[in-house]
Amino acid sequence: MAQVMVAMSGGLDSTMAAALLVEQGHDVTGVHLKMADTPSGLPGKGCCTLDDARDARRVADRLGIAFYVWDFADAFAERVVEDFVDAYAAGRTPNPCVRCNERVKYAALMERALGAGFDRLATGHHVRLRTDADGTVHLHRPVDDGKDQTYVLYMAGQDQLRRSAFPVGEHRKSELRAMAAERGFVTAAKPDSHDICFIPSGDTAGFLSARLGRRPGPIVDVDGTRLGSHDGAYRFTVGQRRGLGIGGLDEPRFVTGTRGDTITVGRRADLAVTSVTAEDVTWTTAAPAPGQGGLTAQVRYHGAPLPVALDLDGDRMAVTFTGEQPLGVAPGQALVVYRDDECLGGGTITATAR
Known part of the structure; x- marks a missing residue:
């Protein structure tokens, strides 16, 4: 006991x-x-x-x-x-x-x-x-x-x-x-929790705006063409389509990245990521052996595990997607590595490549 x-x-x-x-x-x-x-x-x-x-x-x-x-x-x-x-x-x-x-x-x-x-x-x-x-x-x-x-x-x-x-x-x-x-527990029919617990309204942009204030900047297409403006880059996440405040285009635009106060948008195909860099990497057991195959990675909590190849350097790793490429990956997200159904470890994404 x-x-x-x-x-x-x-x-x-x-x-x-x-x-x-x-x-x-x-x-x-x-x-x-x-x-x-x-x-x-x-x-x-x-x-x-x-x-x-x-x-x-x-x-x-x-x-x-x-x-x-x-x-x-x-x-x-x-x-x-x-x-x-x-x-x-x-x-x-x-x-x-x-x-x-x-x-x-x-x-x-x-x-x-x-x-x-x-x-x-x-x-x-x-x-x-x-x-x-x-x-x-x-x-x-x-x-x-x-x-x-x-x-x-x-x-x-x-x-x-x-x-x-x-x-x-x-x-x-x-x-x-x-x-x-x-067993007669009061929690038997209780629904699962969701959303961010410290933002009970669900208004993430409003929560951040109250703390970060107005920080205006341009919205540009991937070729640098200015399409509009915004009140704060923190209001947008990679992959976002709605609420951009731009219209009259040949097809929808998605946020592909931010640099300073500049928001860059592109077509859906521009969201595809071929590789990412992750730092502060830790392992639940030991790091995978160099060249080890059969590895997958997730870039979102409920994302699909995708085949990858790893290049390790201490607590940093470069991850190449060898099959399907994920869409809309952003720095700050966790990248988690698996072998079959075992979680091997992961780190925080610091850069992406398209």
């Missing part, structure tokens, strides 16, 4: 993570992280509202386990929200869920849990772990590939994976809902 801390967001997945571990006989303690003052009663939210904290406590009471609320709001604001704003200001497109797991919800909580004497940290992430005879732990996609969250945990290292538990990764979401209903 292990002493396990379970991160309880107040959603279905963390509910069942806690329940499954209790039923396996572990000594379980639930912890809810207060990370943002998100109003209650918002559809699509499932980790940061007062309602979520209450739901997590109800589940813990039903399970008969100790439950605490830890205030991580300052760390979240500094390491996730400020990073989000700074990235957009610099012309990058960050993934706040990756940053949250990397810096707060998984990594920082793991450190706190181990420091408090727990043997393991458990979460409701849909991933699976497989351990070799020599103790090496491998991070794999879950049973329910439609809920796969390996993309946001690519930065997990061996020390962390050995002290982690992800019990829901062995079950499909529909199965978890049925199991929660059978």
